[in-house]
Amino acid sequence: MNNFQQFLTRQAIMLPVSFGSWLALLLGAGMGFVPATGLLIAIYLAGDFSIRQIQTTSEVKRLGMTRSEYKHIDHQLSEAKAKLRQLNAHYGNIRSVQAFRQLNELNKLSKRIIGIVRQNPKKFYNVEKFFYAHLDSAVELSSKYALLANQPTKDEEMKAALQQTRETLGDLNIEIQKDVKRALATDLETLRFELDYADVLTGKEKKELEAPKDKTLPLEGDDSDDRKQIGS
Incomplete structure (x- = not known):
């Protein structure tokens, strides 16, 4: 529920989009300054509201809560x-x-x-x-x-x-x-x-680590009994 971080995210998205749309309307479409500015404000407000709803829905799902609980x-x-x-x-x-x-x-x-x-x-x-x-x-x-x-x-x-x-x-x-x-x-x-x-x-x-390690079995031919048999 980091409202400030969500606010920064909305601004990072909507400010470039709104300003870009305003320039396109003003320069590309030849619209007057006042109507272009009015549309800029409308685009910004609509986009900010839409992103806010998406953020809230995402946060509600992440937390496993209902929307009414979250708002309360x-x-x-x-x-x-x-x-x-x-x-x-x-x-x-x-x-x-x-x-x-x-x-x-x-x-x-x-x-x-x-x-x-x-x-x-x-x-x-x-x-x-x-x-x-x-x-x-x-x-x-x-x-x-x-x-x-x-x-x-x-x-x-x-x-x-x-x-x-x-x-x-x-x-x-x-x-x-x-x-x-x-x-x-x-x-x-x-x-x-x-x-x-x-x-x-x-x-x-x-x-x-403390358990005793298994003793290495003697190699074939090195058994003491075998040596005794050979000696006899």
């Missing part, structure tokens, strides 16, 4: 990036070092999950709680904390609310760390399997 996950990724921008907007309003570290950790963990799902959209189903609840909670809590922290006067009740918010942010950090582990779970299982398989092969090869 892509939409969730776009929303998650927007929420992450909201989360980052509170950096300047945080005064506590502890809260700043918590917010920074939330940001890094969230980016990692989004990156993992973008690379492999099927992993979305391992971390649905992150997209539907945990990231929303992070944005809401950071917004609440920034609002309370910027109040000119703070009574005991407000200080208690700030402390509680910091503790909740800490708990949320733990939950999102678990989300990261869930996102990587299948990769870890694959890695363990590959390591176990490699260990089996390594052990087999080691046994073969």
Whole structure:
């Protein structure tokens, strides 16, 4: 689900085609500048749309997903990036070092999950709680904390609310760390399997190397019994 790479591919195809068509219409067909430019835009948009559909179909087949699943996950990724921008907007309003570290950790963990799902959209189903609840909670809590922290006067009740918010942010950090582990779970299982398989092969090869070699059979005529018979 590399949208930027797909965008570059479309541009690499459509820009030369559109510009070439525009020159052909303008110089070869003698069409006026305005209608030729209008057709250039139409050719570009139609071609870009067609290639985008082909790219989506190809990606859906590669991933073994339905088109609706793919679009839903892509939409969730776009929303998650927007929420992450909201989360980052509170950096300047945080005064506590502890809260700043918590917010920074939330940001890094969230980016990692989004990156993992973008690379492999099927992993979305391992971390649905992150997209539907945990990231929303992070944005809401950071917004609440920034609002309370910027109040000119703070009574005991407000200080208690700030402390509680910091503790909740800490708990949320733990939950999102678990989300990261869930996102990587299948990769870890694959890695363990590959390591176990490699260990089996390594052990087999080691046994073969340590096994005693077969002794070379004596050549015909060199047998000790034969020598004794000859001597007698």
